């Protein structure tokens with residue numbers, strides 16, 4: 253009997269769509285697998301490129317998990333999928349807003365119940381905290397987390413920060429001065445095809461329980477331990493800032509722009525002044541913390 257895979261995705265710039273296309277290419281070719289794609293369509297759509305104010309408007313809802321409206325899902329909720337793939341991007345160390353809407357949607361929860369779910373992430377480089385929340389969403393919907401694939405921008409942290417801001421706020425993705433092209437490299441997107449072969453083998457051989465480890469072996473999830481502490485601290489502070497902004501109104505409210513601009517300056521200060529010292533400190537003390545770092549890598553790879 254043919255196997256069925258559902259792929260959920262949303263992308264503003266097309267980057268995540270290209271990642272999904274590359275990974276799924278070898279699976280689509282197979283005659284014994286049917287792949288159904290479901291694109292999430294927020295109402296109204298999020299802007300791209302963003303203005304600075306629009307960009308920070310998305311922080312409180314991303315962090316607090318407040319959903320936006322979505323066009324109704326077209327997938328049949330009685331369809332019985334053998335595997336569900338959720339491809340998403342983190343926003344502010346959290347799942348992007350459309351995925352809060354997806355996981356809180358009754359139809360989506362029905363489709364996920366009792367099914368294995370693989371995640372695909374297309375991000376800059378900070379995805380660990382967002383993934384913890386997605387795992388929780390999968391469990392709450394009664395699904396089984398079956399593995400992860402992470403594609404990230406491999407340029408140095410502070411350079412990729414400048415290039416991604418330029419991309420998302422000015423729409424300019426290309427290399428500029430010392431700043432590399434923004435986003436996940438074309439080569440990494442191209443090479444992601446190997447994960448599709450692994451997914452096909454697992455589904456073809458009824459071997460989904462092994463998929464998570466097979467993906468890890470293929471270097472699908474590379475954890476950068478120096479960023480974990482930054483993410484953990486950052487997420488805790490983001491919650492405080494999100495509550496502070498939400499007191500002035502919901503998504504799009506101009507009344508909260510002042511508080512969100514304060515958040516912007518806080519964030520830039522932390523990223524440019526505090527994070528280099530935190531990273532240096534991490535590498536200085538890491539020889540003394542080898543075991544606990546290994547434990548963290550293992551935990552978040554899973």
Ligand SMILES: Cc1cc2nc3c(=O)[nH]c(=O)nc-3n(C[C@H](O)[C@H](O)[C@H](O)COP(=O)(O)O)c2cc1C
Pocket residue numbers: 262263264265266267268269307310341342343344345346374375376377378379420
């Ligand atoms: C509002 C916003 C916040 C973002 N926050 C993060 C983040 O916390 N961590 C990260 O690695 N990337 C972050 N990114 C980058 C996205 O995860 C993603 O890689 C980029 O937006 C391109 O995705 P697309 O396929 O939707 O166009 C953010 C992007 C946006 C628009």
